[in-house]
Amino acid sequence: MNYIRTDISAKQKNSLAQKLGEVVIEKTLFGQRAIIIGLFLLATIWFGFQAAQIKPDASFEKMIPTYHPYIVNYLEHKDDLKGLGNAVRVVVENPNGDIFEREFLDILKQVHEEVFYIPGVDRTAMSSIWSAGVRWTEVTEEGFAGGPVIPDTYDGSVATIEKLRINVLKSGQVGTLVANNFRSAIIYAPLLEFDPDTGEALSYQVFSDRLESLIREKYQSDSVVIHITGFAKVVGDLIEGVTQVALFFGLAVVFSLIMLVLYTRCLRSALIALGCSITAVVWQLGILNSMGLGLDPYSMLVPFLVFAIGVSHSVQIFNGIVHEVARGADSLTASRKAFRSLYIPGLTALISDGIGFATLRVIEIGVIQELALTASIGVGVIILTNLILLPILISYFGVSKRAITKLVNEEEGHSHPFWHFMATFTERKKAAVILMIGGGLFILGLFLSEDLKIGDLDPGAPELRADSRYNLDNRFITENYSTSTDILVVMVKTTADKCSDYQTLDTLDTLQWRLEGVSGVQSTNSLVNFTKMALSGMNEGSVKWNALNRNQQLLNAASIQAPPGSFNSDCSLAPLIVFLNDHKATTLTAVTNEIELFAQEHGSEHIQLLLAAGGAGIEAATNQVIGTAQYKMLAWVYGVVFVLCLLSFRSLRIVICILLPLCLTSLLCQALMAQIGIGVKVATLPVIALGVGIGVDYGIYIYSKMQSYLDQGLELGDAYYNTLKTTGKAVGFTGITLAIGVGTWAFSPIKFQADMGILLTFMFIWNMVGALTLLPALTAFLHRK
Structure with a gap:
């Protein structure tokens, strides 16, 4: 008995110390509200100035695992392999005839010279039939004979063009630099990693724009068609799609505002919540630019994820404030109490997100490591903008009477049959049914995910739509030349x-x-x-x-x-x-x-x-790295979330209740990828980690709120019912709002954005469903009464 009293006393001391810490932090922050808002304003102005200067950034070597033995070998012998690395192909086609026409050959020569003088082209390794190094060879009675494909005497006459035709046939370039049907010719241009004019890393956006303005726009006509392929062109087209990314981001912001107003019935609170989330994005971009980093095509979507996480936490904080105001507290007191009750679960969730995203750095591919850094910075900023700034701002502006009236009517004026039904998931009989359904989905997920493939599953550039200009150009080369681009x-x-x-x-x-x-x-x-x-x-x-x-x-x-x-x-x-044949x-x-x-x-x-x-x-090499890294990444993500939740809740049972629904969602996401033909690659690998990071927030908030009701002496069913009316409602709203927001990405012309939109929509919905159904069912069996 003495032992039990000692144990209770220790728990009480820990609880008292935690509450004392919460009070100290709360007094420090809310006691200096004006100063804190002023500091935030100054920081936002500075980071906004920095964010306005951020530029798209892409590098060939960032896209590859430089430590892999294949890449080590390539980089070691790179100088001996000129023309066999990063290159573009410019195809000049005569749709009305063949290449053996004077006007067409003149244009081909002009295009060759234009490409030759574009900064970033390795001119020593460039080749086309107009290159002096491209030669023909034949055996004669006197031995070998040969010369450049374009004869030195070429003057555009019928005789010299006929000589050119013969030279092309002797050169062995049919199917390589000249199409099999003789209707087009290729200018093959290997690229340097650095711009010789500036000495800086080659800007693929600038290079791609030059190809468009100097080549395609200038020379394409009814009698000449230009096709361009190569890594630099893929990246250029992706960066060109930034406007579409910005458009979808804007649509998501507008839709989130509408949904927040409908949910809160308070325009100023919705604007504050949205403003804090947008501020987090501005800070994130500003910090990246201050660090000398830019946004590559694969991390351009991270700002929206940061915005989504910010909205998710804002809804929880607003919910807490409105409940306190409904109980009679003024705006300042309500904000302080809401902060005190939510900053621990909110901080736990955000730290789990941030460290979980940071674990992506175990994948030694530059773009993924930068994506991990970008996401982690964004989540770190949310701790400041949404957990601290948001309640301080609402303490000044308050919440509308409509918001309070709506809350009182919903909680006291209705019987909430749906929430009552959901609360029955804590009864063991119904919980057993839910867990059996979850187990069935787990087995189904295992079966369907066996078809999950590593790498690209489509020809051409899988980051772009099959009917995109780039992939149509790539298809043209594949269909008209003997030598593949792969x-x-x-x-x-x-x-x-x-x-x-x-x-x-x-x-x-x-x-x-x-x-x-x-x-x-x-x-x-x-x-x-x-x-x-x-x-x-x-x-x-x-x-x-x-x-x-x-x-x-x-x-x-x-x-x-x-x-x-x-x-x-x-x-x-x-x-x-x-x-x-393909890659x-x-x-x-x-x-x-x-x-x-x-x-x-x-x-x-x-x-x-x-x-x-x-x-x-x-x-x-990239496929081999991703094939092993996906499991390593998941182990790190779940390991970090496990440890942080265990430190926060100090209960293995609670951690299991939070993590198992996330594991099921991850498995079902892999099954979905296998069934709709999305491979695990650089563009999609981070999605699962990002989905886990956002999904864990739901479980932490729900269990924290339910635990607070349990601590008041309520039975598990009543505690979960009250949780559903408050935090659960907010989780449902957030999951649906964010899912619809990213669901619009499915219509993006950039295929990898569309793929990410589909996968994130699925994970938002299933994380929400898992937190609201599987978590209470697991709690019914694992909760210690």
Whole structure:
């Protein structure tokens, strides 16, 4: 008995210390209201000035996992792989004829020169039929003959154009730089990472705008059609879509205001709540700009999530204030009491959000790490703007009589049959049914999520709609050229001067033969192809000689005629280019697995087969990182939320009640992605973490309020009924409002924004449903009476 009294005394001391701390913080803040508002005003002006200067920011290397072995290999040999990394393709099409027309060739030359002089283009590696380095070769009675595809004597005459036609056929560029149907030609322009004019990182927005203004707008007409593809163009198109993102953000703000006014019946309170949430966004953007950071296409949606989280907490605080005013308190007292009762659960929820978002930094991809930082900063700011500034402002402006009358009528004038029905979920029989339904959904989610794929599932740029201009341009290249835009490069590394050694070439030849038998591989190309061709040419074009010869001198003589890029300056590296049908995860996995297996069988200290360069090689590395990181990320997110909830509630049972509904929502979200064809990739991976971060707020607020009624001696059913009339109502309103707000994203022309909108809408709704149904059902069995 003495032990029990000691235990109760310790709990009372902890509770007393907590309440004393709450009173001290409350007195400090509300005792200096004018000063605090003044500081907030000054900070908002400063951060607003900074936010106005923020710029879109994107980098090729931020999009890739630079620590992955594939990328390490690529970056180490980047200088030896000119033209096989970040590049754009500008296709000039003659829709009314073929390329062998004087007027068209003149325009092609002008476009070539325009692209050549755009800052950021690696001019040494640029190629088209107008490039001097693009040559034709043939075998004659006197030996090899060749020259540039565009003859030096070209003057636009019928004779020289006919000579050009013959040269194109001899060059081997049909299907590569010239379309199979001869109706278009490609200008291939590798990019530098830095703008040579400014010395700063290449701005893809500026580069994309230059392509549009200097190339497409200037030269496209009824007789010429321009198609442009490449990473820089994808990013440029995404940044161009910022206006649409801003439009959807504006729609969400207007819709939230309307819903807040309908919910609160108090225009000034709704404006204050909305203003504080928008202030958080302004601070977030201002802080990012002050840190020298911008918004990349994947973090442009984070400000709306910050706004959504701010609205969610604002509704809870407003609810608490109105209840205190309804009990007879003045605006200042009501605000102080509401702050005192809600700042602990609110702070717990926001810290859980912030640290949960920060755990995204375990994924070592630059854009995701910056997204994690952006989201964490936004959540940190909400602690100041919505937990502190909001109640202080309402303490001055108060709430309308209509809001109080509405609350009294709802709570005293109606029987609330729906809330009474929901409260019965705390009865064990009905709770068992709810938990059985939840268990069934869990099993269904496990079954359906087995089809979840890693990586892109669509051709072209999956961030954009299938009918977007970029994807139509990409489809044009795929349909009219033999060589795919999806390129994977294997780096065959040897000692100096050994890239043309028979053993090296034979290993390359064998690997090419095996890869061409892998599903999804279109064709391969390497130094071997040119060596065989040269050996055949040196022997009167005999097909019998179109094979590797063991005579090393012959191999050396043949290899030296290969075009630039077939090997590096000291002949220690020879790239093998693999053209793929697409960049789907299944294709990339099959190809990389075959190459890695071959490398284990045939690699040695003298010959190393290194993966991977090229767009598809980089994407294969990204897919591998995401495939393992998604589980690591979820473990960190749930681990952090678990620890913080445990510290706050000091009860494992309560933590289980809060977390299990979130786990079910995460699993069902993965099942939804699998069924509607959304893969786990850079754009979608953070969504689940963001959904968990926002969803945990619902559970924390509901359980905190229910616990306060339980502490007053109410039975579990009555405590939950009272919780539903206050916090539960606010949770339902917030979940539906935010779900409709992000649901409008489904109509965005930017596909990854539409995908995020669908997934976040689903998670907002299911987190709300889980908090209102599964949480009380779990409590019915786990609550200690």
